Amino acid sequence: MHNQTTFLSAIRTALGETPNIERSKSTFPKLFAAPDTAETLKKIRSRTVTERNELVKILLHNGNTLNISSHIVESLPEAADLVVELIRSTEPEFNYTKHVIMHDHPDIAALELWKRFNREAVTLHTTFSRDRQITDKTIASFIGITAPTIGVADSATVIQLTEPGRPRSTSLLPSLHIALLRRENIVADLAEAYALLRQKSHLDSFVFISGPSKTADIEAHMVYGAHGPRELHLIVLAEPELEK
Amino acid sequence: MSAKPQSQYCRDAQKGMGSPRLQASLHSLQNRFGKGAMTLWAEMDDQDMRRRVKQSRMKNLDHLDILLAELAKKVRARGGHVHFAENAQDAIDYTLEVARKNEVKRVVKGKSMLSMEIAIDSALQEAGMEVVETDLGEYIIQLADDKPSHIIAPCIHMDRSRIGELFTEKLGINYTDDPPSLTAAARKALREKLLSADMGLTGCNLACAATGHISLVSNEGNIRMATTMPPVHVALMGMERIVATLDEHRETVQLLTRGAALQKLSTYVSFVGGPSTSDDPDGPKEFHLVIIDNGRSKILADPEFREVLACIRCGACLNICPVYGRIGGHAYNSPYCGPIGAVITPLLDGINKHADLCKGETLCGACKDICPVQIDLPRMLAGLRQKLAYGSDRWNTKQHNPLEAYAFTLWRQVVSWSPLYRTGLKIARLCQRPFVGKNSMIKRMAGLASGWTDGRDLPPIAKKTFTEIWQKKHATAEVKLPMATKEDNNA
Numbered sequence: 001m002h003n004q005t006t007f008l009s010a011i012r013t014a015l016g017e018t019p020n021i022e023r024s025k026s027t028f029p030k031l032f033a034a035p036d037t038a039e040t041l042k043k044i045r046s047r048t049v050t051e052r053n054e055l056v057k058i059l060l061h062n063g064n065t066l067n068i069s070s071h072i073v074e075s076l077p078e079a080a081d082l083v084v085e086l087i088r089s090t091e092p093e094f095n096y097t098k099h100v101i102m103h104d105h106p107d108i109a110a111l112e113l114w115k116r117f118n119r120e121a122v123t124l125h126t127t128f129s130r131d132r133q134i135t136d137k138t139i140a141s142f143i144g145i146t147a148p149t150i151g152v153a154d155s156a157t158v159i160q161l162t163e164p165g166r167p168r169s170t171s172l173l174p175s176l177h178i179a180l181l182r183r184e185n186i187v188a189d190l191a192e193a194y195a196l197l198r199q200k201s202h203l204d205s206f207v208f209i210s211g212p213s214k215t216a217d218i219e220a221h222m223v224y225g226a227h228g229p230r231e232l233h234l235i236v237l238a239e240p241e242l243e244k
Numbered sequence: 245m246s247a248k249p250q251s252q253y254c255r256d257a258q259k260g261m262g263s264p265r266l267q268a269s270l271h272s273l274q275n276r277f278g279k280g281a282m283t284l285w286a287e288m289d290d291q292d293m294r295r296r297v298k299q300s301r302m303k304n305l306d307h308l309d310i311l312l313a314e315l316a317k318k319v320r321a322r323g324g325h326v327h328f329a330e331n332a333q334d335a336i337d338y339t340l341e342v343a344r345k346n347e348v349k350r351v352v353k354g355k356s357m358l359s360m361e362i363a364i365d366s367a368l369q370e371a372g373m374e375v376v377e378t379d380l381g382e383y384i385i386q387l388a389d390d391k392p393s394h395i396i397a398p399c400i401h402m403d404r405s406r407i408g409e410l411f412t413e414k415l416g417i418n419y420t421d422d423p424p425s426l427t428a429a430a431r432k433a434l435r436e437k438l439l440s441a442d443m444g445l446t447g448c449n450l451a452c453a454a455t456g457h458i459s460l461v462s463n464e465g466n467i468r469m470a471t472t473m474p475p476v477h478v479a480l481m482g483m484e485r486i487v488a489t490l491d492e493h494r495e496t497v498q499l500l501t502r503g504a505a506l507q508k509l510s511t512y513v514s515f516v517g518g519p520s521t522s523d524d525p526d527g528p529k530e531f532h533l534v535i536i537d538n539g540r541s542k543i544l545a546d547p548e549f550r551e552v553l554a555c556i557r558c559g560a561c562l563n564i565c566p567v568y569g570r571i572g573g574h575a576y577n578s579p580y581c582g583p584i585g586a587v588i589t590p591l592l593d594g595i596n597k598h599a600d601l602c603k604g605e606t607l608c609g610a611c612k613d614i615c616p617v618q619i620d621l622p623r624m625l626a627g628l629r630q631k632l633a634y635g636s637d638r639w640n641t642k643q644h645n646p647l648e649a650y651a652f653t654l655w656r657q658v659v660s661w662s663p664l665y666r667t668g669l670k671i672a673r674l675c676q677r678p679f680v681g682k683n684s685m686i687k688r689m690a691g692l693a694s695g696w697t698d699g700r701d702l703p704p705i706a707k708k709t710f711t712e713i714w715q716k717k718h719a720t721a722e723v724k725l726p727m728a729t730k731e732d733n734n735a
């Protein structure tokens with residue numbers, strides 16, 4: 001802590017303040033003042049289905065320009081069909097066998113993928129917190145499936161929180177990342193997303209993902225798949241609303 | 245070429261101007277990103293955003309001690325370590341100590357200019373560690389044992405065939421100059437390094453005090469890798485790279501990615517606020533945040549230059565600067581090139597030592613126009629020149645060229661006494677005659693003056709001065725003008 005004291009005193013000297021009197025944040029209430037988000041949160045909650053469908057459209061449109069492959073499905077089995085097709089049609093990049101790693105999430109579990117591969121050599125793994133071999137399994141996997149907490153229409157972003165059973169590497173190490181996103185979790189823009197994030201800011205890590213990994217470092221030539229997934233598939237689950 | 249000795253700056257600048265590859269890359273880069281950013285700013289719905297963010301950046305600088313203390317508190321509460329490093333050596337020593345304790349053999353790096361500023365790589369290597377850059381551009385630079393020449397596009401001066409040869413030599417792949425194949429080769433080689441590294445070393449784009457996170461932007465995913473796979477993560481942060489609240493973060497990070505590459509957001513924006521929790525299978529088990537001063541508090545203390553600490557290092561000013569656009573990044577001889585480099589390098593590393601940088605820029609003002617946070621770099625460039633012209637105790641700067649200062653004093657006397665000035669002009673007109681070429685321009689001058697004509701032709705001194713022409717043409721009108729002004733003044 002000694003270095004902190006001298007370091008901050010040097011800053012106070014530079015600012016023309018008394019070097020060894022610590023300035024407390026309570027004396028500067030405005031410094032950390034943040035606008036009230038109640039209105040924003042209410043707006044997010046009270047969106048009609050039509051409005052939500054509009055957001056889906058914007059998200060898909062903006063995602064398109066970022067090379068995100070997006071799909072809209074009306075049910076989990078329909079989503080499962082898509083995932084199965086992707087698993088079948090993609091060849092592993094770093095490996096010879098097909099391993100798939102999935103977050104421990106009710107929507108992903110409900111895909112019941114394990115029922116789908118009776119004759120083919122596809123191994124499915126779930127990132128249960130107790131499992132000590134998750135890292136190795138993730139490294140071996142060519143597809144990672146997550147269910148992000150928030151989708152942002154304006155910037156075509158999915159926000160992935162690091163929580164128990166939902167490690168960071170699932171959306172990072174595999175060649176393909178499939179994000180399963182419920183329509184209800186899509187917000188209009190980053191302002192809305194940050195309002196939601198404020199409630200999650202105790203977490204030690206979260207990440208915004210807006211497209212597949214890419215680089216343009218060689219002669220400004222755009223190449224997808226630099227270090228992270230070379231493809232990002234976004235599956236939006238828009239279940240038909242029951243008539244009220 | 246003239247006979248007089250040239251500075252390193254001039255030599256590197258000439259090298260840059262003589263490289264067709266670099267010229268083509270710079271041209272297309274500026275065309276796309278420089279012009280693109282200007283259009284983006286003009287068309288942005290929220291026209292007040294840049295001013296707002298600038299204001300918050302300045303406000304945060306005024307309260308930097310409070311913000312840093314809050315950030316440190318929050319990070320420590322999550323089990324992270326925070327070290328405040330007064331200078332480069334301190335930061336290096338701390339990082340070496342962390343590496344030693346964890347028996348680190350391989351370090352993977354996320355792109356960080358601060359790491360270059362403090363020259364930490366060589367220190368780690370001397371201690372026996374392998375240091376691997378993982379950003380593709382930086383990796384290529386490292387393989388070639390070269391220096392980056394752009395903040396965002398480090399190997400913009402290299403063409404694909406050079407990179408192909410390099411990969412054949414260093415990675416042992418069959419020669420190709422196809423960017424996707426080259427990227428795939430690097431992806432494979434670096435994945436191995438990233439998965440087996442003992443420590444990830446990154447910078448910090450923006451920290452958020454209220455929540456206690458650092459955030460890092462990348463398109464490749466290498467920074468996510470470097471902060472996820474190795475058991476130890478050390479983040480180097482310039483002390484000014486902090487915002488107070490998440491709201492400020494939202495606006496600032498968007499200006500950063502727009503300024504850098506016209507993106508609403510980069511592909512990845514990762515937030516890290518401490519080591520991973522015990523039941524996470526990945527993420528670092530140890531997180532160290534090293535907050536670095538290394539000359540910044542001195543800049544903070546000077547109201548004339550404090551503004552430069554509001555910089556978010558987006559690199560946009562490089563994409564529009566007419567000087568950078570010709571000479572490229574190497575001439576700046578600093579991790580920070582372009583207009584921002586021309587201001588920050590002398591301030592961090594000595595104004596006399598880097599005298600050429602502020603003199604080389606043109607003060608055209610384009611960098612201020614494009615800067616997402618509207619930093620007045622031209623004003624500060626002029627300020628630095630002023631320090632060089634008159635010397636400055638505060639900045640420990642000697643008068644750069646006493647002879648030049650003496651010449652200007654003489655000049656002042658000449659121009660303020662018109663008979664002398666006119667006579668001088670006449671003599672100069674006579675003297676210039678032998679030098680005027682076929683195109684009626686002066687192609688070459690002698691002695692010291694030759695520097696003016698090395699790279700261009702100069703127009704000769706006109707036969708008549710403007711005043712002479714004016715007096716002749718408006719001899720009659722002249723009488724009226726002052727009277728009209730007089731009346732105005734009286735009214």
Ligand code: SF4
Binds near residue numbers: 556621
């Ligand atoms: S001075 Fe402005 S434009 Fe240049 S790098 Fe800094 S923030 Fe970007």
